[in-house]
Amino acid sequence: MIEVADLTKRFGKVEALSGVSFTAADGQITGLLGPNGAGKSTTLRILCTVLAADGGMARVGGVDVRANPVSVRGRIGVLPHNSNLYPNLTARENIAYYAALQGLAGSALEAAVDRMVVRLRIGPFADRRAKGFSQGQRIRVALARALVHDPDTLILDEPTNGLDVMATRVLREVIRERRDAGCCVLFSSHVMQEVAVLCDRIAIVAAGTVTMEGTADDIRAATGRDDLEDAFVDLVGGDDQEH
Amino acid sequence: MAGLGVVYRKEFVDSLRERRAMLSALVFGPLLGPVLFAVLTSYAVSLQIDEALQPVEVPVIAGRSAQNLVTHLYRHQIDVDHDRFDDMEALREAVRQGDADVGLVVAEDFSEALGNGAPARLWLIADTANNSARPSVARLRRALDDYGHAIGVHRLALRGIDPSLAQPIEVLTDDVSTPSGRAILLLGMMTYFLLFSTLLGGTQVAIDTTAGERERGSLEPLLTLAVPRTVLVWGKLGVTFAFMALSLAVCISSFAVAVRFLPLAEIGMTANLTPRVCAGIYVVMLPFAALGAGIMTLVASYTKSFREAQTYTGIAMVAPPLPILLVILNPMQSSALSMLVPSLAQHLLVTDLVKGEGLDPGLVLLSATATIAVGLACALATVRRYGSERVLI
Numbered sequence: 001m002i003e004v005a006d007l008t009k010r011f012g013k014v015e016a017l018s019g020v021s022f023t024a025a026d027g028q029i030t031g032l033l034g035p036n037g038a039g040k041s042t043t044l045r046i047l048c049t050v051l052a053a054d055g056g057m058a059r060v061g062g063v064d065v066r067a068n069p070v071s072v073r074g075r076i077g078v079l080p081h082n083s084n085l086y087p088n089l090t091a092r093e094n095i096a097y098y099a100a101l102q103g104l105a106g107s108a109l110e111a112a113v114d115r116m117v118v119r120l121r122i123g124p125f126a127d128r129r130a131k132g133f134s135q136g137q138r139i140r141v142a143l144a145r146a147l148v149h150d151p152d153t154l155i156l157d158e159p160t161n162g163l164d165v166m167a168t169r170v171l172r173e174v175i176r177e178r179r180d181a182g183c184c185v186l187f188s189s190h191v192m193q194e195v196a197v198l199c200d201r202i203a204i205v206a207a208g209t210v211t212m213e214g215t216a217d218d219i220r221a222a223t224g225r226d227d228l229e230d231a232f233v234d235l236v237g238g239d240d241q242e243h
Numbered sequence: 244m245a246g247l248g249v250v251y252r253k254e255f256v257d258s259l260r261e262r263r264a265m266l267s268a269l270v271f272g273p274l275l276g277p278v279l280f281a282v283l284t285s286y287a288v289s290l291q292i293d294e295a296l297q298p299v300e301v302p303v304i305a306g307r308s309a310q311n312l313v314t315h316l317y318r319h320q321i322d323v324d325h326d327r328f329d330d331m332e333a334l335r336e337a338v339r340q341g342d343a344d345v346g347l348v349v350a351e352d353f354s355e356a357l358g359n360g361a362p363a364r365l366w367l368i369a370d371t372a373n374n375s376a377r378p379s380v381a382r383l384r385r386a387l388d389d390y391g392h393a394i395g396v397h398r399l400a401l402r403g404i405d406p407s408l409a410q411p412i413e414v415l416t417d418d419v420s421t422p423s424g425r426a427i428l429l430l431g432m433m434t435y436f437l438l439f440s441t442l443l444g445g446t447q448v449a450i451d452t453t454a455g456e457r458e459r460g461s462l463e464p465l466l467t468l469a470v471p472r473t474v475l476v477w478g479k480l481g482v483t484f485a486f487m488a489l490s491l492a493v494c495i496s497s498f499a500v501a502v503r504f505l506p507l508a509e510i511g512m513t514a515n516l517t518p519r520v521c522a523g524i525y526v527v528m529l530p531f532a533a534l535g536a537g538i539m540t541l542v543a544s545y546t547k548s549f550r551e552a553q554t555y556t557g558i559a560m561v562a563p564p565l566p567i568l569l570v571i572l573n574p575m576q577s578s579a580l581s582m583l584v585p586s587l588a589q590h591l592l593v594t595d596l597v598k599g600e601g602l603d604p605g606l607v608l609l610s611a612t613a614t615i616a617v618g619l620a621c622a623l624a625t626v627r628r629y630g631s632e633r634v635l636i
Contacts, residue, residue: 011636048467051632074469084460088260089253100249101468129260142464 001026001184002047002153007056009042016042018208019056024186024201026152029179031195032188034205035236040188041081043205044157047186048078060153061184074102077151081158083142087131091122094130095145102149116144120170136167143174154178156187160194172198196228206236246470250478254452258482264447268486272440273493277501280436284505299379302327302334305349312349312390319386323347331366338368344379345369360398433597434590437494437528438564442535444490445483446556449539452479454552463635472629480536480622487532495521495528520596527592527607530614534585535563537621544628566590577603582610585617 002024009017017039024030032040045051046058049069058065060072085094095116099109117126120140125133130141139159146154154175160168175198179185189195195202196216203213212219212235216228223231258264298320306313306325313323327343328334334346346368350356356363365387369380396406456462465475499516542559546552566587575581577591588610595602628634 045463045635050463050466050635070469070471073467076467078464078467080460080463080467082460083464086253086257086461087459088257093253093256097249097253098464098468101246101465101470103245103469105245146464 001059001061002030002186003057003059004043004047005057007043007046007058008054009039009046009051010054015208017046017053017056020205020208020210021056022203022210022213024184026184027179027182028200029175029185029187029198030201030203031199032186032203032205033192033195033232034188034190036190038205038236039208040190040205041157044155044186044188045080047072047155048076048080049073050080075151076153076155077146077149078154079139079142079146079156079159081161085130085133085138085141088129090127090129091133091137091141091144092117092126094141095122095148098145099148104149112148112150116148120144120174135162136164139163139167140170143171147174147178152183154183154185154187156185158188158190160189160191192229192232204232204235211235246474247478247481250470250475251481254448254479254482255485258448258451258486261447261451264451264486267447268444268490269493272436272443273490274497276436276440276494277497280432280498281501281505283432289506298322299344299382300324301345301347301379301383302337302343303347303349304328304331304334305351305353306347308351309349309353315390315393316383316386319382319389321383321386331368335368338370338376341370341373341376344373344376345383347383357394433498434593435564435567437491437498437524437593438531438567438586438589439560440494441487441491441528441532442539442560442563444494445485445487445532445536446539446543446560448486449479449483449536450543450549450552450556452482453540453543454546455549457635458548466629466635473626476540476622476626476629480540480625483540484532484536487535488529491528491532492525495524515597515599523596523602524593527596527602527610528589530611530618531563531585531589534614534618534621537618537625538563541621541625541628544625544634577606579606579609582606583613585610585614588614 004023005021007017007020008015020039020043022030022032032043034040042051046053047060047065049065049072052066061075063071063075065072085091086097089097092113095113096109099112104112117123120143122137122140122144125137130138133141143156143159146156156175159171163171175185175187179200187198199216201213201215202219203210204219205211212222214222219231219235220226220228223234225231225234300322301316302324303313306323316323328337328346331348334343334348337343338346348366348368350364350366353363353365367380367384367387370376371380395409399406399409456465466472499518499521502516538559539556542555543552546555563586566584567590570587570590575591577595581591582588588606592602592607592610
């Protein structure tokens, strides 16, 4: 369960968030949909505890991110935007490093890493160094290391950027599996089709605030548009918006 | 603190596989330093030997009228060239241009004045601003003084006067420096190379583990893990320290080998880099690796990219050895106060060791404490930096 209320954040003169509020329930996939620069990444980074909000409240599994960041970090699995692997380590070593840092050791660590290698179909390149991996291979390893400690909350920032069809399919399968296992999955995207296909609930973010929250049907009904894309354009403030 | 070992092992393996890090730890600093040192020293030594043995050629005008003088100069390894210049102005110009180190002009009435017992004039033409000509000028001057002195003694003896009456004082110089003490002039350079290669050996690692990690996009996911930032920073610092310590060890060893091939004995010096002295140097210098790891990691953690980090660590690398230059210009002895200044402390202690003088354990402890304290302050500042969101944005 992720709860966000009235979150604000400034970077110098730029107001990145001007009051973001939404909730993401357990056992559901929630999508943050919005144009580039709307504040999606900033919101997710606050939830991951790597940025501190200026105001408002953010809780993960009932734990306040500011009051107890280390406890929050223990229960989340994160795939940041443009995140990368250690090029000198093999795929397996990259995953094992995160597993060890999350407190796994010995045979439990080995088993968890093996499980991830199988699940994300990393086997063919598991023992190659990450230098020179394709974007699809990189994302699969990055997702594996985010999931290796079996977190109950999953935060993914634009995970499907630049992925080919096969990698996107694996990613979607894994996200759905986690949802079905009762995880709270929150992910951001600026691709509407992506969100429409995958998400149970959608929060539309524009200019640092959430303009609408609900299921795809809710959003179509509220805006009076049959097409989700038209509804989206209405909600983010029209075609001419430039960020 | 199990996480500390995990971070340390990962960063160590990562750096071992990074060719640039390995090259700078094991090759660039540790080996190029001593090689450069050996070349410079051999050159300096060979120059010094040459100066004493090689004849100097001096253009002389009107020298044929002073055959006794020319013979005297010849005995002092000074070859006279009668034919190069006829004209004093041309000789002056040649010395001014550096074409000749020194020139000598014999006055027309030289022989006559000498015969009459009047002062016989010689013009010594030299450019005192030309450093490379200085040894030749000094040798000619000394030879001329000897000649004048010999004639003076002869004249007094002819008149039945004891020549020692004309020499009221005699100054005897007693050089008390030990051979290895004299070697300090050359080996002083060594501490500079040691400090420099210590820093160089770990700087690449300091950059890779901080700015490099950030630029590659590996830092943000790392910061979302349930590991205290202190653990991350100490793991990174530990590996940088290890590389600097390794680099220092390689550098000392290569110095110990290099000095065996230097002709130090030929100019009356010995370099006592025995295994025991080398071990002492290592112990004395090791705290500087802790300081270096702290400084370089801190500087690199404030930069956003690899290239930016290289610029700033490059600047930071110049600063620590600066106190050594101060001592070279204004020599000082080890004292409690000087032990508080990192790099200066190590330089003075290593100098004592190489001179063959004993070390005061109190001073060694003081220098280690002061140097490590500065390194620790840098480490804490880095931990603070990693606790702030600014390390990412």
